[in-house]
Amino acid sequence: MASLEYAERHPRLTDAVIVLALLGAAVIGANLIGPGESRPQDIWVAEVVTGIACLALFKARERPRGTVVVATVCAVVTGSLGFILSPLLLAPLMVALYWLAATTDSRTTWWYGGVATVLTVGTAVGVDFDEMVALRAIGPALWLLLPLAMGSRIRLRHAWLDAVQARAEHAERTREEEARLRVTQERMRIARDLHDVVAHHMAVANAQAGTAAHLLESDPALTKKILTDLKATTSSVMLELRDTVGVLRQTGSDAETLEPAPGLAQLPDLLKVCGSAGLAVSLEIEGEPRELPPGIDLTAYRIIQEALTNATKYSASATAALRLRYGGTRLTITVTNDRRSNEQPRRGSTGYGIIGMRERANAVGGDLRVSDSGAAGFEVVTALPLPPHTPAPQAAL
Known part of the structure; x- marks a missing residue:
């Protein structure tokens, strides 16, 4: 193995050693004679011709066709002079x-x-077809077919190794691209979570602060209650930010145990916070509520949270309507503002809230539609897929 590696690192030196060995073999081969045959004249001619074939091997790597032509001509000339075409003379x-x-x-x-x-x-x-003609034909034919077969095998092996290496490189590039894609998706998910948390709580806190400033002199008791709710709102946003950023710091088994992701079970608390910010939300539920998969549950909560945040910031009225309709295979969520002010975001806006809601819905196989017609106010309609509902078996009496 070490000798092969050395030969690959020093090809010219290897070729020189091979040429010298073949020149020595040519000298021996030119002096061979068969039984009962006389030695051909002008042995030096055969040695010179075979030496030319050996020297041509220095170009065998770069010009294999030309080298074969030169070596074939030299072999034919040597054989025509009456020398035995033994492996020693056929070696070049x-x-x-x-x-x-x-x-x-x-x-x-x-x-x-x-x-x-x-x-x-x-x-x-x-031209002499005697009893030795078969031996004279079979011997050179086998000796010349042997390197053809060996070289073809080496070429096929190199091609196979190149293909294996190419597949490995392709697989490595694919793994790297997939890893980059997963990192991008994770960044987008965290960005959506941060936007939902900060935008909702900051909008509510802003509304609470504004209401408290307005009622400070006329109703101190209510102002105190609103300020207490404001403290709870800011504490909540800090806790959720801690939990969201804590996901980035998780390292295996040493990670802290975080609270479960929010879902529709926390919907009453969300409506209460909106109420403290001055937005009255009416809730209507159609169909039979049932337990949702974690991904669908979180998506539904975040979309409702963002839609109510928009209503808190932009709605000219102090009311909003939330309707949940549980169907056989779809959960439809509708959030409607009775009226909207001139600051209401238009459909097609590049605001990150609507973009984030749509991305969340699409991520779980749902869809989201936003309507801002003047007659119907501002409406967000989301349809999320649900697994088939299996009724719980009734207990036997």
């Missing part, structure tokens, strides 16, 4: 075919490799 062509198969596509590999094999085997067979 074998290395060239390996790099061709490892660095090019299958079509190019088998096209160049097939032509090189046919020419080399044809040179080895010659």
Whole structure:
């Protein structure tokens, strides 16, 4: 393993060692003779030609096709001079075919490799068809097909490893994008909670302070009561802010136990706070109330809270109507102001209150509609999905 890593880090040095080894093998191969055969003349010619094929291997990585062509021509010339095309003389062509198969596509590999094999085997067979013709043909063919197969295997393995790495990188990018998306969604949720808490309580506190200032001289007793309610309102907002921000500080099992998220069970307290701010809210419930899933319960409470906050801030009258209708699969919430002042937010406004209500409704699969027609006043209608209602079994008498 260490030698492979060293060879990959120093490819030129590795190629030089291979070329020197092949030059030595060429010298030995040029001096081989078969049984009963005479030694060919001009051995130096075979050594020079094979040396050229070895030197061409320095370009095998960058130009595998040209290297195969040069090595094939050298092998054909050597065979034509009468030398035995043993693996020692075919070694440069074998290395060239390996790099061709490892660095090019299958079509190019088998096209160049097939032509090189046919020419080399044809040179080895010659024109004498004696009892040794099969041996002269099979030997060179097998030696040349071996590097083609090995190079193709290496190429396919590298392609598989590249595909695995690409999939891993894609999965990592997907996980990072999903994590960023979750962080963004969590930030939006916390921003909505903070807006709901601060906007509602500050609007109520502002109305209470204004009422107390107005009644300070005429009705001191009522003023004292309103100021007491104002203290309770500001304490409530501080507690809710502490709980909301505390979620950001949670660290596993060391996190503090926070109060349950608000829901429609706290609706009477919400209406009482609105009343202390001078907004009388009439409540009408249609259908059979039932326990809601936590997400739907919180969403319904927050939407009602924001809608009543808008009524407290903008309504010219001191009344609002809240209607809850429990259907088979939907909970419909309607908040209506009898009248609205010129400061009432218009439909399509970019105010964060309406945007937050709509996002909350959409997040749980519901929808929200805002109407600000002059005839009907300002109305917020929300439809939230409900699970199928299963009546409780009656006890046997």
